[in-house]
Amino acid sequence: MRSPTTRLLVAAAASVVVALAFALLGLLGHWSAGGSPGTVVEAEVVTGAACTGGGPERVRLPTGGVSELDACGHQAGERVRVAVGDVVRLGDATAGATVDLRPVGVVLLIFAGVGGGWLAGFCFPPVRRRPT
Secondary structure, three states, X not given: OOOHHHHHHHHHHHHHHHHHHHHHOOOOOOOOOOOOOOEEEEEEEEEOOXXXXXXXXXXXXXXXXXXXXXXXXXXXXXXXXXXXXXXXXXXXOOOOOOOOOHXXXXXXXXXHHHHHHHHHHHHOOOOOOOOO
């Protein structure tokens, strides 16, 4: 028969394993969402787009190529600074929060597993055999 402390430790270990598996498999998002923004260059807007559901904007890069820009509200002919990487984006803009809170999510997931194990220990106590 296991003591309540042992059951709590087993539940904690299981929740840590599950949380780490989720994190390593990418189910909680990618840990390195920041990365390098790419090379910042000056580009000319070829096709502007409204911010109310229009298509993507297109910009002409200094290298002569045309690429999609994940922004809106620019006019054709306007010069913008863009970061050239896999996706072209504005070079001096940040989208959303700058703090990565995924590690906090992993810790909360671990606490949820420990709490679930603790609750299960109280709701389903071990069966004690009567001495014969």
